[in-house]
Amino acid sequence: MFEFTRVSTKEDREGDIEEGVLYPGISHGENQLRWGFIRKVYGILAAQMVLTTAVSFLTVLYAPINELLRGNSGLLLFFVFLPFILLWPLHVYQQKHPLNFVFLGLFTASLSLTVGVSCANTDGKIVLEALILTSAVMFFPVGPTSNAIIGGLGAVLFSGYIIYDTENLIKRFTYDEYIWASVTLYLDILNLFLAILRMLRQGDN
Template identity: 65%
Template sequence: MYGFEAVSSSEDGGVKGDIEQGTLYPGLGYGENQLRWGFIRKVYGILAAQILLTTVVSAITVLYAPVNELLRSNSGLLIFLIFLPFILLWPLHVYQQKHPLNLVFLGLFTTSLSFTVGMTCANTDGRIVLEALILTSAVVSALTGYTFWAAKKGKDFSFMGPILFTGLFVLILTGFIQAFFPLGSTSSAIYSAMGAIIFCGYIVYDTDNLIKRFTYDQYIWASVTLYLDVLNLFLTILRMLRQGNN
């Protein structure tokens, strides 16, 4: 009997260890942990579809001459595509829980952003675009892996929200100033470096929110925030590499 109890205790400990090994963060129950993992997989699935759509649209913009020429020759259309994502953020937020409208607005939002990304890549050397893509992939993978590991160890990154928001506000304000009073090469390099640091911080912060704070019906908004983090980091790295090349 004692041998049976010892084996049962060992088996219970092994099962408990296996469950805790996959627990997202301390104190999360087994059932809630399974639901959370399902939610995370859903968000990353949508994010992967957004990145794939961006890659396809950008490639068409760069390689298909009629589209490229249309955007180059029609400045009004290009300006419209630049501001369209900001307009679509409102219905995307309002209808994020209403299927299929949420997916329709998400597709329009991603496509409109993809055209501007494509035009940026079209005006950049292909080698630099590839370098930026590789660096962005490496940084995002490393920061995502670190955030999941840190959450499992009980670390919390919610304190970063106000800091990152302030930094982003300063970054946007500096961008507007730069439009009227162009910065020098050193100032532009500092500006790009600050942008890269801020968006790296946002990847950690929003991934931590994905693990702990986003509700299960906010899968669209969670994917949008992570998509914007990745996209802005890519564009910032691309700008830094282009300035370094010049």
């Protein structure tokens, strides 16, 4: 009986180099499926960040929205707690299209409004610095020591969460959990940004 072994082509080798092996022992097929899952999650995450940026800019630049939220503590409190309420249907319907994307959009938009209010009440230079530091996932202590320590610990904590959830994305999340995977990473990045923003704002004061 003869056994035929498929010779890897130049295209196969280039594909392996481009995608890379995620971790030792993973099969070629599993590796390709996992890379596809990762690209899908980060595509959703990118859309969430774009929506957050757009809503935040609108809240900052369009004064009536910001003044309405700041002047109505009940409404602001509603939007603060709304994401926690939306987490339940988001978890229940995470695998049911299109409801999963509907609840994801509502969840992201409600969080974006509170982020926009925080940015609107902060100096633009500080917001920009926080964005840069969040993008680079770095920490530079500024201001009083106590503020720097508190903000720094928050930044380190949420940076650790990003690393942990990224490992889960590679090894633990199943292929139909792309919505929940994007939510966890989105919350990690958002919390990291807010921790750095709080640190820089306190340092500036």
